[in-house]
Amino acid sequence: MRIICTFAAKIKESLKKRHRFFPTHRLMEAFLNMIYCISKQMEVAGSHQLSLSYESKCSRLHGHNWVITVFLASTQLNADGMVVDFKRIKEAVHGYLDHGNFNDLLPFNPTAENIAEWVVRQFPECYKAIVKESDGNVAQAYDDHFPIEPEYLL
Numbered sequence: 001m002r003i004i005c006t007f008a009a010k011i012k013e014s015l016k017k018r019h020r021f022f023p024t025h026r027l028m029e030a031f032l033n034m035i036y037c038i039s040k041q042m043e044v045a046g047s048h049q050l051s052l053s054y055e056s057k058c059s060r061l062h063g064h065n066w067v068i069t070v071f072l073a074s075t076q077l078n079a080d081g082m083v084v085d086f087k088r089i090k091e092a093v094h095g096y097l098d099h100g101n102f103n104d105l106l107p108f109n110p111t112a113e114n115i116a117e118w119v120v121r122q123f124p125e126c127y128k129a130i131v132k133e134s135d136g137n138v139a140q141a142y143d144d145h146f147p148i149e150p151e152y153l154l
């Protein structure tokens with residue numbers, strides 16, 4: 001076992017000089033487990049009114065400029081060398097919600113928390129979404145069953 005570890009350490013060391021040791025780089029693929037993380041932030045203007053169990057002015061139709069940040073990760077890149085194209089993320093979230101009434105677009109009470117969960121569910125590679133409704137009002141949804149350990153994620 002120790003011999004294997006020493007061998008792996010030597011290979012890893014040589015990887016740092018991969019341009020000089022290109023054939024070794026091929027060998028190293030067996031030892032490297034890459035994790036790719038990306039995030040995409042976008043501003044989405046829209047309106048909503050919340051259905052609440054208590055009196056609140058949030059029950060009246062009003063608008064926000066939500067700032068939505070989407071976090072995605074994968075251990076493999078697609079054929080284009082990406083986790084997910086940033087443009088695809090923008091189309092799925094901004095393209096669908098921007099300048100819309102969230103009550104019409106989403107099949108649930110559009111609180112910041114529910115919007116964040118909806119964003120996470122848009123992509124299998126998405127593990128977290130942060131929805132900032134206004135300065136100081138931020139919600140986050142996180143996929144507790146995401147297959148990559150949290151310590152490796154953004």
Ligand SMILES: [Zn+2]
Pocket residue numbers: 048058062063064133
């Ligand atoms: Zn609101």
